[in-house]
Amino acid sequence: MAAVKARRWYPVVTLETMRFHRSLELGDRYDVHTRVIGWDEKHIFIEQGFVRGDVQVALAVVRARFLKRSGGVVSTAELIEVAGITQASPTLPEWVARWSDAEGGMTFS
Template identity: 45%
Template sequence: MLQLALATLRPRRAVPGRDLLDPSVTHLRVGLGDLDLYRHVNNGVYLQYMDIGRSNYLADLGAFGRLAAHRWYPVVAASTMKYRRSLTLGERFTVTTRVLGWDARVVYLEQVIERGGLLVARGWVAGRFLSRAGERVAPTDVVAAIGEADRESPELPEDVAAWACAVDVAHR
C-alpha cells in the first residue's frame, strides 16, 4: 500500500520521448505484508502491484499534471487475471504495463508480472477516467490531454475484445 501511495503522490519522473503505446516497466520486491498464510503473495496484492504499474505508466508519460489540471482520475472498470507461478518473500519481479487500445468508453491494458524472465501472472484491465464531478471522460479526451490529440486506437486483440464484451465494458 505504501508503494502505491508513493507511486501516486510522488510519481517518478517522466521518460522523455515516451509514446502512449510504449510499455512501462516497474521493478518491485515482495515484502512481508504482501504474503498470505501460505507464505506466498496474496492474489489481491497482485492487483495492488498492477495499480503501482499503472501509476508508473502514467508517470512515465508525464500525465499526472495534465490529468490533475482537468481534475480527472483513473478507475478500474473490470480486470481479469491468470496466475502461473507464486512469488515469495524478498523476490524481485517486474510489472510491465502497456496500453492495448481504447474505445469510446474505456482504455484496455495488459499487465505482465515476471520474475527472472518467467511469467508469474498476466492481467487485462479495462480502465476509465472520471472527473471530480463523477462524470465519465472519453478515452479520446484523455489521449488528447496526454498530448496525442489525433491518435487513433490500435485494433484490440481478438481475445481482449471478446473479454470486453463478455464483462460488458466494451462500447456498445
Template identity: 45%
Template sequence: MNVLWRTILVLFRARRRHRRGDTLAYDDIGRIRLTTLPTDIDLLRHMNNGRYLSLFDLGRWDFTTRTGLSDVFRDNGWYAVVANETISFRRSLQLWQRFELETRWLGYDDRALFLEHRAIVGSEIAARAVIRARILRRGGGSVTHDELFSAMGISGGFPEVPAWVHDWAAAASLPSTRQSAPRDWQDTPRRG
C-alpha cells in the same frame, strides 16, 4: 496498510524519476522491481491471489506518473477507475522472491482504456492481468477519448486491442449504473 506504504514509496520514486527526466512515452513499457513480502503470502506460503491486483496498482501509479498522465488528470480534474479486470496465473511467487512488474497500454474501446500488467521472474511471465479503466470527471460524467488523447498530446490514439479483449470486456461487463442490475441468479442453474 502495507500496500499503502508501498504506494507512497512507488509514487515518490516515480515523481523523482520523472523530475530527473526518466520519463516514459505512452507506448513504452513501465517496469518496477518488487519483492514478495510476508504480508503478501497466504497459508500456502506463496503470494495470495488477491494481492497480485493490489500490487499491479503500483505499476499503474508508476506508469501514469512517469508518462505525465497523472499531471493531465490533475490539471483537468479527471481520474481513472477500474471497470473490469482479469488475471491469469502461471507460476507462484514465493516469499522474498524478487520480480519485475511490467505495465503497458493495450488500447481502447468505445468507452474505456485497456492496460496489461505482467509479473516477470527472470525472463518468464508468472502472472498477467488485463485491466479495463474508464476516465471520469471529478464533477461527474465521462471523459471522451478525443479529450483524453488531445490532453495527452497523442494523435491517432492507441493501437487496436486484440478481439479476445473486446469479447472478454463485453462478457464481463455489468449494466450501467443508470440501468437495473438485480441480484437474482436467474442465469445460473440451481441444484437441489
C-alpha cells in the same frame, strides 16, 4: 500523466482478468511491465505483466475509465486529446473485445 492529474481525473478499473503462470507469494519482489493495448469510446485497455527475473509470473488485462473528481466521466476522446495521442487505437486482440462486450450482460442483484 501530469496533464491528467492537473485536471483531477483519475482511473477506475471496470473489468480485469489475470492469468498466473507461477505463484505470487506474499513478500515476493517482481517488476510490473505496463502497456496500453488499445481503447474504445469508453475504455482504455491495459496489459500488465508481473515479471520476476526473466520470467513472467502473471499477466493481467485491465479495462479502465477515467472519472472527474468534480463528478462525471472523462470520455476517451478527451483523454486521448489531453495525452497528445494522434493515432487511432491499435486493434484490440479479438478475445479482449469479446471479453469486454460479454461483461455487458452481467448484472448485480
